Amino acid sequence: MNKTVNVGLLGFGTVGGGTARILLEQEDLLSRRTGTSIRLAKICDKDIISDRGFSVPPGVLTQDLGDILDNPDIDIFVELIGGIEPARSFILQAIKNGKHVVTANKALLATHGYEIFKAAAGAGVEVAFEASVGGGIPVIKALKEGLVANRFHTIMGIMNGTANYILSEMTEKGKEFKEVLSQAQELGYAELDPTYDVEGIDTAHKLAIMATIAFGSPVSLDDVYTEGISRISPMDISFAKDLGYRIKLLAITREQPDGIELRVHPTMVPSDHLLAQVGGAYNAFYLIGDFAGKVLMYGLGAGQRPTGSAVAADVVDIARNIVHGAQRRVDPLGIPFDRLSPLKKAPMDNLSSRYYFRFSVLDRPGVLAKISGILGDQGISIASVVQEGRDRTGSVPIVMLTHEAMEKRVRAALDVIDRLDVVSDATMVIRMEDLHAIEGN
Amino acid sequence: MNKTVNVGLLGFGTVGGGTARILLEQEDLLSRRTGTSIRLAKICDKDIISDRGFSVPPGVLTQDLGDILDNPDIDIFVELIGGIEPARSFILQAIKNGKHVVTANKALLATHGYEIFKAAAGAGVEVAFEASVGGGIPVIKALKEGLVANRFHTIMGIMNGTANYILSEMTEKGKEFKEVLSQAQELGYAELDPTYDVEGIDTAHKLAIMATIAFGSPVSLDDVYTEGISRISPMDISFAKDLGYRIKLLAITREQPDGIELRVHPTMVPSDHLLAQVGGAYNAFYLIGDFAGKVLMYGLGAGQRPTGSAVAADVVDIARNIVHGAQRRVDPLGIPFDRLSPLKKAPMDNLSSRYYFRFSVLDRPGVLAKISGILGDQGISIASVVQEGRDRTGSVPIVMLTHEAMEKRVRAALDVIDRLDVVSDATMVIRMEDLHAIEGN
Numbered sequence: 001m002n003k004t005v006n007v008g009l010l011g012f013g014t015v016g017g018g019t020a021r022i023l024l025e026q027e028d029l030l031s032r033r034t035g036t037s038i039r040l041a042k043i044c045d046k047d048i049i050s051d052r053g054f055s056v057p058p059g060v061l062t063q064d065l066g067d068i069l070d071n072p073d074i075d076i077f078v079e080l081i082g083g084i085e086p087a088r089s090f091i092l093q094a095i096k097n098g099k100h101v102v103t104a105n106k107a108l109l110a111t112h113g114y115e116i117f118k119a120a121a122g123a124g125v126e127v128a129f130e131a132s133v134g135g136g137i138p139v140i141k142a143l144k145e146g147l148v149a150n151r152f153h154t155i156m157g158i159m160n161g162t163a164n165y166i167l168s169e170m171t172e173k174g175k176e177f178k179e180v181l182s183q184a185q186e187l188g189y190a191e192l193d194p195t196y197d198v199e200g201i202d203t204a205h206k207l208a209i210m211a212t213i214a215f216g217s218p219v220s221l222d223d224v225y226t227e228g229i230s231r232i233s234p235m236d237i238s239f240a241k242d243l244g245y246r247i248k249l250l251a252i253t254r255e256q257p258d259g260i261e262l263r264v265h266p267t268m269v270p271s272d273h274l275l276a277q278v279g280g281a282y283n284a285f286y287l288i289g290d291f292a293g294k295v296l297m298y299g300l301g302a303g304q305r306p307t308g309s310a311v312a313a314d315v316v317d318i319a320r321n322i323v324h325g326a327q328r329r330v331d332p333l334g335i336p337f338d339r340l341s342p343l344k345k346a347p348m349d350n351l352s353s354r355y356y357f358r359f360s361v362l363d364r365p366g367v368l369a370k371i372s373g374i375l376g377d378q379g380i381s382i383a384s385v386v387q388e389g390r391d392r393t394g395s396v397p398i399v400m401l402t403h404e405a406m407e408k409r410v411r412a413a414l415d416v417i418d419r420l421d422v423v424s425d426a427t428m429v430i431r432m433e434d435l436h437a438i439e440g441n
Numbered sequence: 442m443n444k445t446v447n448v449g450l451l452g453f454g455t456v457g458g459g460t461a462r463i464l465l466e467q468e469d470l471l472s473r474r475t476g477t478s479i480r481l482a483k484i485c486d487k488d489i490i491s492d493r494g495f496s497v498p499p500g501v502l503t504q505d506l507g508d509i510l511d512n513p514d515i516d517i518f519v520e521l522i523g524g525i526e527p528a529r530s531f532i533l534q535a536i537k538n539g540k541h542v543v544t545a546n547k548a549l550l551a552t553h554g555y556e557i558f559k560a561a562a563g564a565g566v567e568v569a570f571e572a573s574v575g576g577g578i579p580v581i582k583a584l585k586e587g588l589v590a591n592r593f594h595t596i597m598g599i600m601n602g603t604a605n606y607i608l609s610e611m612t613e614k615g616k617e618f619k620e621v622l623s624q625a626q627e628l629g630y631a632e633l634d635p636t637y638d639v640e641g642i643d644t645a646h647k648l649a650i651m652a653t654i655a656f657g658s659p660v661s662l663d664d665v666y667t668e669g670i671s672r673i674s675p676m677d678i679s680f681a682k683d684l685g686y687r688i689k690l691l692a693i694t695r696e697q698p699d700g701i702e703l704r705v706h707p708t709m710v711p712s713d714h715l716l717a718q719v720g721g722a723y724n725a726f727y728l729i730g731d732f733a734g735k736v737l738m739y740g741l742g743a744g745q746r747p748t749g750s751a752v753a754a755d756v757v758d759i760a761r762n763i764v765h766g767a768q769r770r771v772d773p774l775g776i777p778f779d780r781l782s783p784l785k786k787a788p789m790d791n792l793s794s795r796y797y798f799r800f801s802v803l804d805r806p807g808v809l810a811k812i813s814g815i816l817g818d819q820g821i822s823i824a825s826v827v828q829e830g831r832d833r834t835g836s837v838p839i840v841m842l843t844h845e846a847m848e849k850r851v852r853a854a855l856d857v858i859d860r861l862d863v864v865s866d867a868t869m870v871i872r873m874e875d876l877h878a879i880e881g882n
Binding site (some may be wrong): 018022023026029030032033034036132135136137138141142145146147148149150151176216276277289290291292293294296297298299300303305306308309310312313316320321324325326329330331334335336339423 | 459461464467470471473474475476543571576577582583586587588589590591592602654657715718730731732733734736737738739740741745746747749750751753754755757758761762766767770771772775777810832
């Protein structure tokens, strides 16, 4: 049982550096715990990187990917360059060459996952991706193994640290979105192009991966209804606070009678709910199973050390399987690839929720009556209205909360309202989730 | 790969019922997810139980344990009768007969674990015990697998739902311990003999198991310093609130320069910390790794359905190993049995903490000076004092907070103080943990 398992790592950037570091620094610990020698044999990067703050044994660094993909000694290929191409081609090549794959590439899996998992099933190799969701939090393993005997009723969570950091700062300091974003970029918490993080796309990638496992149906990015946080204003946050809520970018998937609900959008969460307490760059996942009940997992969703921890856990899992001849002991998606069932999606139109609207209107007589009338025409019942301040020349906000209403009717009403002459900007819509009720189900 | 794995279950009580139910109700789901047929072949109980609210296939119920232990068709023995004997003997017999073992028996593992794990290592069978800690929360798997590449700096948590329920009710409703306990007993949240739960013993069992895995050294119940919550008064809770704290029964293990810290006691937790928000019968575990950082896992720590979920996950894990010929793919303790290192315990005397004292004193002049003097003699520095109310005939409380002080000196001072004529009752001591600082380490 004392086989050495050799790992080849592609991408020596932030996550690659964290992964190399944990595999090198904890080599003895892993050998003691597993009884197997797990060796970081090659690190490939197109740039020559001599110093990452820790020493790499001689002969490990290479600029030639063939040293990994065509090297028969390499058992596990770790892809950490991100993006769609060439990551996709490299992974498919590694699978073809009989290598197991570990990746943190949520964008790739959420768009080309089917192709990759199919190829891996055909070749009998593993594809592991704990690091693609929730950084250091072992949430994929919990879904596939720890909670394996549960039907999942709901999975929801705060899955993007950057967006959560921005919302938390806006909430605590009353600052504008743009101001906090620039500050986050300076601190390195947000990318120069923050679109994926702030527009909910990164969150949707992660939700697609989790829903695929939880419900055993292939879910891709396009299946997820996605809204970001860039239009949230300090006014929305302040109204939310007064109402006893916090605004969070929430990902939600639920099994409903009409199919699987899949959505990512800013959400008002009751302030006394644990998800409302998740601040800064932290992530939190709520997994609600029919036997386990609700299980929350919370931790650092990004960063080189937490992500390295997740990649290393996948490497160890595969190494243990190699040593015991138990490859694909757990299917990559938690269910044999040929048993996936087609996705039946619940139409977003059918969603029933309470809504927060912030209308931007000209301060003229009769505006409120007009808006209320249009909502009434769609059978949307108003729970409360706040109209503050007067501005005869510019635009003023009207905030309105609805009772439970259907998304389809809300959309129909807003289509009319946002075209009114007296409405000066697109209406801000935030869904209010009664999380305590969801959990009670 | 289509082998059937047969399970024999001993104990058809609360947890046994939940386990039988999940294995029967989710048989198809598990077969779809694992590609293996996992069959509940036998349920043994000394009582004839005909109805648990769900139907059991004919021929499954038995009163003869030989139908499981001596039955060559049974692959996995699930022990759910609890207690030390005869559970210990039955498990050892099952191991001798080459059966894998799944148990929820934390008391047995925390006292006779070494013997059981040694026997299992000798026989090459598995011993799985996810259900012994944290009910439906897959925290053992997170320690052994998801966070395998981490050195654990600290593990701490709220590990007993009954104690947490009682403290939460006392906090919310200002009620006395005894009143809430009786109410909890009526509701079935507390046992008729609540000693294990309220005196911290159950929590210490769980901490011993987790510390063994986290640090790779055998820890038993006797190694854990343990105090319970039965002496906490509404006054302590109310003082804690005013100071910005909540009182929780916390289990803490940390690797310190002088050894492994192992302690269970009522603890003041800052109100804004996530652990302070864990209410009712919920459990929460904080695992702090050197790469993953802090990971919190939260959920139902008891109950037949959550515990059944954990037992079933262990059964599935073992079934997958059986099918792939990969028995003991992960060692039961997360490290090969022969690589455990002897426990080096940090002496409790060396603990450094801030302290809350509630002295019960006669209302006489000079009492405060006397107490302060004794603390001063031990070099214990007082941060603040509250003396409220007067009662010339009875006893009055003096509440005192210290700066950082050593346990040894605190004990020495209290030994003197509690023997003073003017002190009418043993001093209530609650340690105040600066959790934000622990996590920063």
